[in-house]
Amino acid sequence: MFESYKSPWMDEELQIMRDSVTKFLHKEFVPKMEKWEKQGFVDRDAWRIAGDAGLLCASIPEQYGGGGGNFKHEMVLVEELSYANVTGFGNGVHSGIVAHYINSYGTEEQKKKWLPKMASGEIVSAIAMTEPGTGSDLQSVATTAILQADVYVLNGQKTFLTNGMTANLICVVAKTDPKESSKGISLIMVETDSVEGEGGFSRGRNLEKLGLKAQDTAEIFFDDVTVPRENLLGATEGKGFVQLMQQLPQERLIIAAGACAAIEKALKITSEYVKERKAFGKRILDFQNTQFRLAERYTEARLARVFVDDCAMKLAEGKLDEATAAMAKWWTTQKQCEIVDECLQFFGGYGYMMEYPIAKMYADSRIQKIYGGSNEIMKLLIAREI
Numbered sequence: 001m002f003e004s005y006k007s008p009w010m011d012e013e014l015q016i017m018r019d020s021v022t023k024f025l026h027k028e029f030v031p032k033m034e035k036w037e038k039q040g041f042v043d044r045d046a047w048r049i050a051g052d053a054g055l056l057c058a059s060i061p062e063q064y065g066g067g068g069g070n071f072k073h074e075m076v077l078v079e080e081l082s083y084a085n086v087t088g089f090g091n092g093v094h095s096g097i098v099a100h101y102i103n104s105y106g107t108e109e110q111k112k113k114w115l116p117k118m119a120s121g122e123i124v125s126a127i128a129m130t131e132p133g134t135g136s137d138l139q140s141v142a143t144t145a146i147l148q149a150d151v152y153v154l155n156g157q158k159t160f161l162t163n164g165m166t167a168n169l170i171c172v173v174a175k176t177d178p179k180e181s182s183k184g185i186s187l188i189m190v191e192t193d194s195v196e197g198e199g200g201f202s203r204g205r206n207l208e209k210l211g212l213k214a215q216d217t218a219e220i221f222f223d224d225v226t227v228p229r230e231n232l233l234g235a236t237e238g239k240g241f242v243q244l245m246q247q248l249p250q251e252r253l254i255i256a257a258g259a260c261a262a263i264e265k266a267l268k269i270t271s272e273y274v275k276e277r278k279a280f281g282k283r284i285l286d287f288q289n290t291q292f293r294l295a296e297r298y299t300e301a302r303l304a305r306v307f308v309d310d311c312a313m314k315l316a317e318g319k320l321d322e323a324t325a326a327m328a329k330w331w332t333t334q335k336q337c338e339i340v341d342e343c344l345q346f347f348g349g350y351g352y353m354m355e356y357p358i359a360k361m362y363a364d365s366r367i368q369k370i371y372g373g374s375n376e377i378m379k380l381l382i383a384r385e386i
């Protein structure tokens with residue numbers, strides 16, 4: 001069913017990349033998923049292997065060690081990770097978000113210092129926006145980074161950091177001017193190898209989650225942590241909020257692309273199952289209820305695909321606006337949760353067993369409606385344009 005539609009942005013080069021990513025994931029990552037899910041994090045050397053295979057920083061210029069591609073290359077990676085059900089590897093944050101903050105706003109020295117190591121997997125990165133007291137309302141972050149002589153002094157607490165336990169480069173959203181609201185926000189790059197062991201920086205627990213079990217998600221604490229003045233992202237303070245707003249459409253589209261691929265995977269494995277499994281002497285697919293429900297869901301999958309493809313092409317041309325990205329994020333993740341739930345139903349009791357991929361997909365899908373800006377916040381962004 002999905003084979004009859006070809007994404008208009010795909011070409012021969014991207015297909016070659018897709019084939020090699022699929023092979024790589026099934027050889028290197030899929031066999032390790034069970035172990036990673038049990039331990040609660042992806043092995044550190046997985047980042048190195050992924051770097052060697054060209055999976056990291058695919059859309060960062062070659063001069064900084066990246067793959068020299070664009071958003072379409074990130075799309076291929078996000079989709080293939082989703083099709084392979086490899087859900088804990090935080091490359092969306094590392095390559096799709098943090099690398100792009102550095103590439104878009106970093107000074108030449110910052111780009112040269114961090115991007116090549118991020119592309120090779122020597123450095124794992126994270127972004128720290130959310131705090132225990134504020135998530136959706138980013139302007140109210142309480143973490144401060146105050147310039148004293150030649151260093152920024154950081155105080156505060158962040159939570160829910162994807163790659164939080166493993167990251168050695170963290171992009172911290174902090175107030176360099178606490179008297180101001182959004183205009184007081186800056187992005188400060190914290191190199192954990194430099195601050196770890198000094199006493200002021202610490203990581204909390206690897207948080208136990210409902211799904212995404214292989215992804216380390218952590219809290220971090222700053223107590224008079226000092227970082228060099230040169231670690232302010234870009235040359236000027238107070239630009240952090242604007243920088244965040246400019247990059248968020250890409251972050252949201254990465255989530256939407258993952259949702260779209262997860263929908264397709266769920267429908268594919270469910271279609272296979274309902275053709276095999278029998279009840280009352282018929283295949284589950286032979287019940288009209290199954291046919292109608294799957295027909296509706298395949299239709300929604302196609303709508304999601306066409307919309308996300310259109311957004312991806314717009315983003316690659318620098319033309320994706322905030323409201324459209326918000327539409328893609330909320331609608332596809334809402335549909336992902338509904339469709340995965342409905343697919344699980346067709347598996348009966350087996351759908352509830354973790355040995356069936358649909359069970360893991362059910363647990364993993366729930367967060368999609370919350371992170372990257374909750375779906376309620378997405379609707380606020382759209383409503384602003386009405």
Ligand SMILES: Cc1cc2nc3c(=O)[nH]c(=O)nc-3n(C[C@H](O)[C@H](O)[C@H](O)COP(=O)(O)OP(=O)(O)OC[C@H]3O[C@@H](n4cnc5c(N)ncnc54)[C@H](O)[C@@H]3O)c2cc1C
Binds near residue numbers: 093209212375
């Ligand atoms: C697995 C996981 C990974 C994450 N990764 C990261 C990461 O790497 N970096 C990072 O910084 N954060 C990360 N987050 C945090 C995530 O982005 C936040 O949880 C999310 O933005 C919501 O913030 P909150 O949890 O503080 O909820 P709140 O802001 O407290 O919201 C609670 C509820 O109220 C609703 N709400 C809030 N304001 C409004 C409003 N104005 N109108 C209507 N409804 C509203 C929300 O939609 C939500 O349903 C992650 C979270 C999880 C669980």
